[in-house]
């Protein structure tokens with residue numbers, strides 16, 4: 001049945017335009033996943049590739065070859081992946097026709113990443129295709145431990161599978177996070193990878209950039225005149241960026257002991273979101289133009305010397321507490337965590353961007369584990385109006401306007417402004433307008449990895465981190481980490497699980513006359529008011 005669109009819908013369709021032109025064609029290729037038996041492959045990569053197949057976004061011809069040490073056959077790996085898909089797919093049940101089509105393109109290649117024979121075997125499997133484009137175009141996805149990234153690139157090169165001049169086809173490396181654990185190691189890894197591949201062939205993942213709402217930050221800013229002209233120090237008082245997690249470290253204690261919240265979240269996700277919120281308009285929507293502006297922004301962040309870290313950065317670690325009525329252990333009681341660990345599970349920081357647009361505007365960032373809710377949002381807090389007309393009724397309490405970009409959950413945008421309370425009295429109170437992705441576009445929200453894999457196959461690097469970008473972000477994180485090294489946590493730096501972090505994080509904002517706002521929850525109780533501690 002053909003549905004007739006109403007006029008409004010037709011107009012909407014006419015107004016839709018692809019902002020970066022048509023997507024580059026996705027050419028037939030081979031996707032080799034190193035770390036095929038791992039958690040990321042089962043939970044994210046295979047479900048993402050399956051959905052791309054289901055949405056008819058994959059190339060006409062492609063193959064997926066998994067590499068890992070565990071003993072498996074093509075058939076047993078397919079069976080395992082089917083189990084993973086049943087569990088982790090965002091659409092259920094799994095479509096049998098699509099699965100059949102998808103699974104026959106999946107192959108397993110057993111071997112150790114440190115063994116040259118593994119790559120010879122992989123080369124042989126890759127050569128075993130009748131389609132020259134599938135043989136000639138390769139995407140190597142490094143879903144292994146970060147310590148193995150450089151070795152895989154080196155051995156791929158030695159086996160003739162990866163080179164800076166790949167001939168008629170293309171060869172790309174997708175590299176998972178974390179990319180290094182400090183500036184020095186990130187630089188070393190960059191040097192090693194670019195020894196075997198050009199920068200344009202390297203796609204460094206930050207899965208946050210694959211989220212629809214994060215991509216929408218640029219669309220929102222640069223396609224709406226009314227907000228962009230307010231987007232500066234004249235109108236904006238400060239910005240709050242919150243990425244909170246309700247879960248503790250759980251089984252990831254071993255990993256977390258080496259990382260901490262600064263390396264795990266701030267260096268990558270938070271600084272990436274900050275860059276998109278604060279960067280200047282790019283000269284075009286090409287990958288390099290956007291990444292140039294992000295790097296410029298990261299380099300404009302005022303460096304934190306050790307005295308600044310004491311003033312502008314608060315770290316915290318959770319002790320036992322309650323989340324949703326359930327008792328949670330303290331971080332030091334978690335599995336694989338040292339009993340005297342000083343690793344931070346919470347960071348709040350005040351950053352300043354020393355450029356024309358943002359001079360003097362504080363950007364507050366916070367992230368942590370075992371916080372009251374899981375949410376990611378950016379709150380743009382505008383300057384208050386002159387308190388003249390409503391001073392008698394509201395005193396200093398007249399709430400300034402705020403725009404909240406809700407990155408997840410309840411993805412959308414909220415605008416908070418003041419309105420008259422109906423009735424004979426002259427009362428003013430804050431009200432909100434909400435835009436919700438689900439209500440406007442339906443519940444179709446592709447996983448970040450779907451978008452990222454598709455862009456990597458298409459060769460569009462916009463959503464991936466460039467070499468100078470990752471190094472600029474590490475430079476900021478390193479300054480903070482160095483100031484903390486060797487300093488045990490003080491009593492003020494602990495917080496009970498289920499609370500919004502250490503009290504010192506409130507003091508950080510109070511000093512400037514600011515307060516953290518409770519993140520917006522559209523359908524819940526939260527009113528977006530300043531957080532009160534009990």
Ligand SMILES: NC(=O)c1ccc[n+]([C@@H]2O[C@H](COP(=O)([O-])OP(=O)(O)OC[C@H]3O[C@@H](n4cnc5c(N)ncnc54)[C@H](OP(=O)(O)O)[C@@H]3O)[C@@H](O)[C@H]2O)c1
Pocket residue numbers: 034035036037038039040041043067068069070111112113114142143144145146176177178
């Ligand atoms: N899991 C996530 O949600 C997530 C999220 C963000 C980033 N990441 C990143 O993604 C990467 C993979 O994480 P993961 O959680 O999937 O790790 P994982 O579950 O520990 O899997 C590691 C994989 O590497 C393989 N491997 C390890 N040593 C090998 C060797 N010497 N030779 C061949 N294969 C080897 C393992 O297979 P065998 O044991 O069979 O050899 C396994 O398939 C890491 O860099 C991680 O930081 C993961």
